Amino acid sequence: MAAVAAATGSARPDAPEGPPASPPRGRFHFIDAAPRLGLTRVLEAGRPAKDHLLDSAGAGAAFLDYDQDGRLDIYLGNGWRLDGETVAVRGQHALYRQRTDGTFEDVTDAAGVGGNGDWGSGVAVADYDNDGRADILVTSFGRNALFRNLGDGRFEDVAGKLGIEAPGWNTGASFFDADGDGWLDLYIARYVDCTLDDVLKAKRTLWWRGLERVAFGPFGLKGAPDRFFRNVKGRFVEATDEAGLKDLALGFGFAARAADFDDDGLPDLYVANDSDPNYLYRNVGAGRFKEIGVTSSAAFDANGAAQASMGVAAGDVDGDSVLDLFVTNFSEDFSSLYKGMGQAFFEDVSRPTGVGPATFRPLSWGTAMADLDNDGDLDLVVANGHIYPQIDAHPELIGTYRQRNLLLENRSLRDDVPPGAPPETLFRDVTAAAGPGFEIVRSHRGVAVGDYDNDGRLDILVTALDSPPELLHNEGAAGAWLIVVCAIPGGPAIPIGAKVTVTAGGRTMTRDVASGDSYLSSHDPRAHFGLGKAERADEVVVRWPDGTRSVRKDVAARQVLVVRKDVAGAVPTTAPATRR
Amino acid sequence: MNLSNACRGSRLAGAALIAALAATPGTARAQARPTATPPEMVAAYEALADTILGANKTEVKLVHSILAATYAHARAELGRARDALKAGDAASAKAATENVAAAVGQIGTEGDNAVAGIRKRLLEGGHHANAEGEAQGIYDDGYVVVTKVAKQAFLDSSKAIAMLARDPKADALDAEWKKVEAAWAKHITAAR
Numbered sequence A: 001m002a003a004v005a006a007a008t009g010s011a012r013p014d015a016p017e018g019p020p021a022s023p024p025r026g027r028f029h030f031i032d033a034a035p036r037l038g039l040t041r042v043l044e045a046g047r048p049a050k051d052h053l054l055d056s057a058g059a060g061a062a063f064l065d066y067d068q069d070g071r072l073d074i075y076l077g078n079g080w081r082l083d084g085e086t087v088a089v090r091g092q093h094a095l096y097r098q099r100t101d102g103t104f105e106d107v108t109d110a111a112g113v114g115g116n117g118d119w120g121s122g123v124a125v126a127d128y129d130n131d132g133r134a135d136i137l138v139t140s141f142g143r144n145a146l147f148r149n150l151g152d153g154r155f156e157d158v159a160g161k162l163g164i165e166a167p168g169w170n171t172g173a174s175f176f177d178a179d180g181d182g183w184l185d186l187y188i189a190r191y192v193d194c195t196l197d198d199v200l201k202a203k204r205t206l207w208w209r210g211l212e213r214v215a216f217g218p219f220g221l222k223g224a225p226d227r228f229f230r231n232v233k234g235r236f237v238e239a240t241d242e243a244g245l246k247d248l249a250l251g252f253g254f255a256a257r258a259a260d261f262d263d264d265g266l267p268d269l270y271v272a273n274d275s276d277p278n279y280l281y282r283n284v285g286a287g288r289f290k291e292i293g294v295t296s297s298a299a300f301d302a303n304g305a306a307q308a309s310m311g312v313a314a315g316d317v318d319g320d321s322v323l324d325l326f327v328t329n330f331s332e333d334f335s336s337l338y339k340g341m342g343q344a345f346f347e348d349v350s351r352p353t354g355v356g357p358a359t360f361r362p363l364s365w366g367t368a369m370a371d372l373d374n375d376g377d378l379d380l381v382v383a384n385g386h387i388y389p390q391i392d393a394h395p396e397l398i399g400t401y402r403q404r405n406l407l408l409e410n411r412s413l414r415d416d417v418p419p420g421a422p423p424e425t426l427f428r429d430v431t432a433a434a435g436p437g438f439e440i441v442r443s444h445r446g447v448a449v450g451d452y453d454n455d456g457r458l459d460i461l462v463t464a465l466d467s468p469p470e471l472l473h474n475e476g477a478a479g480a481w482l483i484v485v486c487a488i489p490g491g492p493a494i495p496i497g498a499k500v501t502v503t504a505g506g507r508t509m510t511r512d513v514a515s516g517d518s519y520l521s522s523h524d525p526r527a528h529f530g531l532g533k534a535e536r537a538d539e540v541v542v543r544w545p546d547g548t549r550s551v552r553k554d555v556a557a558r559q560v561l562v563v564r565k566d567v568a569g570a571v572p573t574t575a576p577a578t579r580r
Numbered sequence B: 001m002n003l004s005n006a007c008r009g010s011r012l013a014g015a016a017l018i019a020a021l022a023a024t025p026g027t028a029r030a031q032a033r034p035t036a037t038p039p040e041m042v043a044a045y046e047a048l049a050d051t052i053l054g055a056n057k058t059e060v061k062l063v064h065s066i067l068a069a070t071y072a073h074a075r076a077e078l079g080r081a082r083d084a085l086k087a088g089d090a091a092s093a094k095a096a097t098e099n100v101a102a103a104v105g106q107i108g109t110e111g112d113n114a115v116a117g118i119r120k121r122l123l124e125g126g127h128h129a130n131a132e133g134e135a136q137g138i139y140d141d142g143y144v145v146v147t148k149v150a151k152q153a154f155l156d157s158s159k160a161i162a163m164l165a166r167d168p169k170a171d172a173l174d175a176e177w178k179k180v181e182a183a184w185a186k187h188i189t190a191a192r
Helices: A196-200 A355-359 A389-393 B004-023 B026-032 B039-087 B090-108 B113-124 B131-135 B148-164 B170-191
Strands: A030-032 A061-064 A073-076 A080-083 A086-090 A094-098 A104-106 A119-126 A135-142 A145-149 A155-157 A168-176 A185-190 A206-208 A212-214 A227-232 A235-238 A252-259 A268-274 A279-285 A288-291 A312-315 A324-327 A336-342 A345-348 A364-370 A379-384 A406-410 A427-429 A444-450 A459-464 A470-474 A480-487 A499-504 A507-512 A527-532 A536-543 A549-556 A559-564
Touching: A061 A119, A061 A444, A061 A459, A073 A119, A135 A196, A168 A268, A185 A252, A185 A268, A212 A389, A252 A312, A268 A312, A312 A364, A324 A364, A336 A355, A345 B148, A355 A406, A355 A427, A364 A459, A379 A444, A379 A459, A480 A499, A480 A536, A499 A527, A507 A527, A536 A559, A549 A559, B039 B090, B039 B170, B090 B148, B090 B170, B148 B170
Parallel strands: A119 A168, A168 A252, A364 A444, A480 A559
Antiparallel strands: A030 A470, A061 A073, A073 A094, A080 A086, A094 A104, A119 A135, A135 A145, A135 A168, A145 A155, A168 A185, A185 A227, A206 A212, A227 A235, A252 A268, A268 A279, A279 A288, A312 A324, A324 A336, A336 A345, A364 A379, A379 A406, A406 A427, A444 A459, A459 A470, A480 A527, A499 A507, A499 A536, A536 A549
């Protein structure tokens, strides 16, 4: 990402033409640009009737800049299409390179990242070998693939060589440096212990409200244990038990998010489990963890109930400089917003913030905390879609299989509220006013957020079952912005674990650089900040993974700012000759 | 729960009956056709029922034992925390208080993650200790002793104690522990 231009202005001059001129946009306005830009790969998802849970699990997506040209590229995981008990299509994953005109070119075959023929699930992007190039992990139902970026537009699958194929139903993955040795370790959540035969021969045996037969599970199925691999100078070694990350409860794992939740400088790990208590693993040093989900109050909802958790997002939604958590859940249940109380304590504030009621009806998956209107606070985007197509026969009950996504506006900064207006909840559902991009009804799954056209407004990449992806281009009337690229000369392409703090307009905002988030997806690794009306940031501070800091003062807004770490802080690499 | 002997007996009785029926001439078979379940099968089923119901009682007792051991552990850690506070050993007090919180949380979740794994295995096999209670919303799936109300009480105390661990104070700790004792008496002791 270091090759991103130092200052790009408010809009790229060579950006493709948008739709015809229209009346002034509201605060949020999204249009699906995927078909126009060439993102057409259909993401296969089992059988139409979704006879097995795998048929409805979907696959994720990622923003990355694999060729370091400063333009975000897109990667999509892909599943299989089944015809009864027969495999009809083994879907190919897709890598789309962004051209200079903003359109995308399918370079999957040339890059060699179409996959090993297994059923794709999650996508995580990280520079696991510290050679300065972004690599791609695709988790699978089957063998995982780790595509090592060779630097010439091609990739090599090294998962087998490195020992992380881990056959089974692998789902969300997170790269993070658990032990502080400068090498990214890898946690992979896993869902159900089942075979391909189980999937192919599955029958819908679960009665849904006594009305329809639907796919069975996950209750009554055996969970697959999550796995942790320690990165030893570019090689992975299984270290699940040794690290204290043994999945004792065999939770149905869907998503994993590493972040420093207790702000002690060490990355912790949150794991979202479907229908089981979620895990919060506190890093106690030396790459070892202690599970504190229950005592931290992040395992259950406010009623002490385990929820059917699908996706996760982490960020500071209330501006108190403490990381909060957002977990998406099944339909007819709140998605949960956990307010960070400091030192890895949380409180479920879903109801008082308005998030719970707004998310009660849909079945929610991918998500992101992102400042979509550049006003300085983090909004919530939520991908929705049910798992039972059979509910369409009874739409009056809980809606339909294909659902709209949700956009919840953070109202921390209520600059459009007249004085004396009645109090309102922190979040407000603005989906209906968010443009045609939020009118699309599909069975959505993954969400990745990134500013693909470098115009300072975050765009949203969404996957859906049996459909091409959506790229929701942000055309809202947004405020000022700043994107910060953290670069370590001679080091990894993405300094995962770095924390960026921007002070502007009297507010302090923080973002962390992560890999693996949302549901099966990875966001643009650059730190994006909405600055509202502030045209300058007073200060930009980057806390690097090794604890050192870089500070920039009085920074102009509306630019992509590259903050380079002092060379003395470079991390080890296996391939010094290929470093940038 | 070892059901293999009972099941084997049942299978043998069934096989013997089928063999006997097969050896009977057609007319005689029609005349002698049993109208009741063969006594051997009834006896086998009775034995199996004893085993299943006995296993259920054993399960309840075992879970009570797990809870009691966890409660005892919490009390022991509480004592350690108090001693450490008296000695002015803040680090030990913090660690012990965190352990109290963890143990109280484990009472709420009817065991730790290892126990949860077993509970999940039982659910996979279709075993629900409190199927009716689950249907009525009283119990979480697979829970044997701890009701949802009890769970919430212990989880609340666990969180409160965990937050106290940041800067433990004897008075606050004692006050919170009294809530744990009350919840224990109300929800666990009374359930025996």
